[in-house]
Amino acid sequence: MTETNTDIDVLQERLAEVREEVGKRIIGQRDVLERLLVCIIADGNALLESNPGLGKTTMVRTVAEVTGLDFSRVQNTPDLMPSDITGTEVIRDSGETRAFVFDKGPIFANIVLADEINRATPKTQAALLEAMQEKQVTAAGETYDLPRPFLVLATQNPVDQEGTYPLPEAQTDRFLLKLVLDYPAAEEERDIVNLYTGSGSGSAPPVETVVTRSEIRQIQSLAREMPIADDVRDRAIELVRATREAETVEFGASPRASMGLVLTAKARAFLRGRAHVSWEDVAEMAPPVLRHRILLDFRAEREGLTADDVIATLVDEV
Structure with a gap:
C-alpha cells in the first residue's frame, strides 16, 4: 500500500x-x-x-x-x-x-x-x-x-x-x-420507540461529522490496494461462475459480479481493520452482490428457494 x-x-x-x-x-x-x-x-x-x-x-x-x-x-x-x-x-x-x-x-x-x-x-x-x-x-x-x-x-x-x-x-x-x-x-424496537417518543422534541438525535x-x-x-491471495480471488470468481451452471438458476451473474465481489471483499476487510482479504469477506459479501444478478428458474420457485438460499448452497460447495 x-x-x-x-x-x-x-x-x-x-x-x-x-x-x-x-x-x-x-x-x-x-x-x-x-x-x-x-x-x-x-x-x-x-x-x-x-x-x-x-x-x-x-x-x-x-x-x-x-x-x-x-x-x-x-x-x-x-x-x-x-x-x-x-x-x-x-x-x-x-x-x-x-x-x-x-x-x-x-x-x-x-x-x-x-x-x-x-x-x-x-x-x-x-x-x-x-x-x-x-x-x-x-x-x-x-x-x-x-x-x-x-x-x-x-x-x-x-x-x-x-x-x-x-x-x-x-x-x-x-x-x-x-x-x-x-x-x-x-x-x-423498544429502544427505537423510547428514542423517538421520549422526552424532548422527538426528532432525530444529533450526529457529528467524523x-x-x-x-x-x-x-x-x-x-482497492488491499492484498488478496490468488486462491481467494480465484474462489470468488469460481463462485460467480457457479451461478451460471447451477441447476436452479436460469441466468447467472456476469463478470461484473466477479469484480464487484472481489472489490467489496476488499472494502469489508478494510472496514474490519484488517490488512488482507479472507474467504470470510467473500462469503459475507456474496449475497448482497449476487442476489439481484441471478434469475431463478421454475424448479427453484417450486421448491420454495430464494436467491439467498441458492447463493448459500454455492458458497458451501465452492
Whole structure:
C-alpha cells in the first residue's frame, strides 16, 4: 500500500467512529449499515429493499451527515421527468444579455437517494444509468462530471407493487449491492420507540461529522490496494461462475459480479481493520452482490428457494 501503517490505522479508526456515530440515530441494522459503508468504500451504488417504515431514508441521510458528503433526495413518481433529476437548460437574463445556462438537478451530490425508484417510468430510470456507471451527466450536448465520491442509493418496497415499473436487468446490474432490511428484534424496537417518543422534541438525535470527503476518497483508494491471495480471488470468481451452471438458476451473474465481489471483499476487510482479504469477506459479501444478478428458474420457485438460499448452497460447495 502507498500510505504508512499509521495513516491506514487512523482511517480505519475513523470508519469505526462512523459506525458508532450512526448508531446514535439508527438502532439495530448493523449488518445493513456495514454493507452500506462497504458500498461507499467500494465507490458503488446500492439498492435498498424493505417494507415501509424500517428507516431506509433515515439511515442514508445519517450516513451522509456523519461522512460529510453532500446529500440529495429524489422522490420518484410516475410523472417525474429525466430533467427533474439531471437538470435542464434555463434562460438567464443578466440585464444586457440572455444566455442558456445549465441548471443542475439533484443528481449533482455525493449521495443521491432515489426513493421508491420503481415508481418512476423506465425513461426516468434510464436517466440514472449514465450517472451510475460513468459518474457523469450528458444534457443538451454537454457532458458534466458529477462530484466525487458519487453513489446512488435507491430504495424500493417489496409490497404494494401496483403502479410500479420493475427495474430491468441492465439497471439492477448497475447496483453493486442489493441490501435487504428486516424488522428489528423486540428489544431493538423498544429502544427505537423510547428514542423517538421520549422526552424532548422527538426528532432525530444529533450526529457529528467524523470523516471528511477527502478521507473518504483516500479510503476508497487504499481499499482497492488491499492484498488478496490468488486462491481467494480465484474462489470468488469460481463462485460467480457457479451461478451460471447451477441447476436452479436460469441466468447467472456476469463478470461484473466477479469484480464487484472481489472489490467489496476488499472494502469489508478494510472496514474490519484488517490488512488482507479472507474467504470470510467473500462469503459475507456474496449475497448482497449476487442476489439481484441471478434469475431463478421454475424448479427453484417450486421448491420454495430464494436467491439467498441458492447463493448459500454455492458458497458451501465452492
